[in-house]
Amino acid sequence: MLHAASTRRRCLSVIASLALIASTGAAHAQAEWPTRAPIRIIVPSAAGAAADFVARIFGRHLEQRLGQTVVVENQPGAATLIGVGAVMRAPADGYTFLLSGSSTQAANPSMFVKLPYDPARDFVEIGLFGMIPMIAVVKPGSPLKSIADVIARGKARDGHLSYGYYSSSSQVPPALIESRTGMRALAAPYKNITQITTDLAGGVIDFAFLDAMSAASALNGLLTPIAVTSPQRSPNLPAVPAVAETLPGFDMQTWLGLSARAGTPPEVIKRMGEYLRSATAEPAIRDALMKQGMTPRTSTPQEHTFFVAAERTRWAEFVRIADIKPQ
Structure with a gap:
């Protein structure tokens, strides 16, 4: 009986050690991110648009911080669905991100009868760049x-x-x-x-x-x-x-943020959120955004998640009041 108990203790000790090694290895792998290049930021609009401008400024900031190549890819068309689809098809490994916004994450669910993605289910929110009238x-x-x-x-x-x-x-x-x-x-x-x-x-x-x-x-x-x-x-x-x-109470602004596919490692989301906040806090970047008409705002991933959920409700009301028929 003593021998059996001793054997069980040794087995449990080995299992615990293996679990610790595995968890330490996973944490180390996440801490090492990124280990390869490039990091892609998909912009679901054409070059020269607001999202493109923000993505390129943030991309340069990331390259300086990470020492890795960041590629901004413009994939416009179909009311942002082409760009969103490209992110949906990419692995959720922390190397592809969506320059998202009020269209992709808030308005589209009310604008389409059969939206090929669910922003709440298929994406995780990272942070907000700012508001744009x-x-x-x-x-x-x-x-x-x-x-x-x-x-x-x-x-x-x-x-x-x-x-x-x-x-x-x-x-x-x-x-x-x-x-x-x-x-x-x-x-x-x-x-x-x-x-x-x-x-x-x-x-x-x-x-x-x-x-x-x-x-x-x-x-x-x-x-x-x-x-x-x-x-x-x-x-x-x-x-x-x-x-x-002319029309008292009229208030309709857009916004831009950063999102990733659901399943992206939490440590990557956390670090990208930190990089986003450090970018919008940098005076040169803030000035560049403000000169282009954006009011910079910062948020944590959790704060941005709540903000996006509220925006979906707000845009649904916009679409209802405006009597826009979903496509």
């Missing part, structure tokens, strides 16, 4: 000088008013204005912002709402801003009224 823009010399002009034209029986959109964040603001005022306008879908700015400048469409970061380069003479969707005027465009000055 939308800017209503027209071509220089347009008779539409304000949101009040847009509403008046949209209410006229012979208005023939049209706008372009390239994502849920650019589709919702004009739809909300239609819902609140009774104006009507023809909505024209586009694949990317470049096509919209070209058609706006050429007079093919009358107006559009572009995110502030993407619109920044076009506001240097190519397009004219007439309103912003933040509750107050933007510090970058103090002469441009907020939509809320």
Whole structure:
């Protein structure tokens, strides 16, 4: 009996030792991340858009911190679904990330009848870069000088008013204005912002709402801003009224964050969250983001998870009020 008990104790000791070795090995492997290159950041929009700008700034920050190559891949199209799909097909090993945002994580569940992914189930949230207002823009010399002009034209029986959109964040603001005022306008879908700015400048469409970061380069003479969707005027465009000055309470901003596939090692998520927060705390990066129209904000992975869940509820209400029919 004593011999059997002794044998059991030795077996349990061996098992415990093996478990300790295994857990130490796993922790060491995670602590060593990244052990290879490249780290990929998938941007589900075209080069030059807000998400692309943020991804490239963050990518350079990561390279300096990690000493590894970071590749930013633009995979635009299908209202962000192409880029999201690329991340979904990649291994959840901590080497592929999604430059996510209000479209991918919050609006899409309400914008599509059969969304090929569930942001709450299929992704883990890492952190927030910041908030971005939308800017209503027209071509220089347009008779539409304000949101009040847009509403008046949209209410006229012979208005023939049209706008372009390239994502849920650019589709919702004009739809909300239609819902609140009774104006009507023809909505024209586009694949990317470049096509919209070209058609706006050429007079093919009358107006559009572009995110502030993407619109920044076009506001240097190519397009004219007439309103912003933040509750107050933007510090970058103090002469441009907020939509809320015409429609009290109007507040519709977008945001950008970082996400990874569900199943990505928790230690990787934690470290990437730390790198994201260190990036947005760096004065040079903050200044660059603010000059492009973003208000930098930071969050932990847990805080960002709660924020995204609340945003899904908020965007569902936007889509309902605007009476947008899911695709």
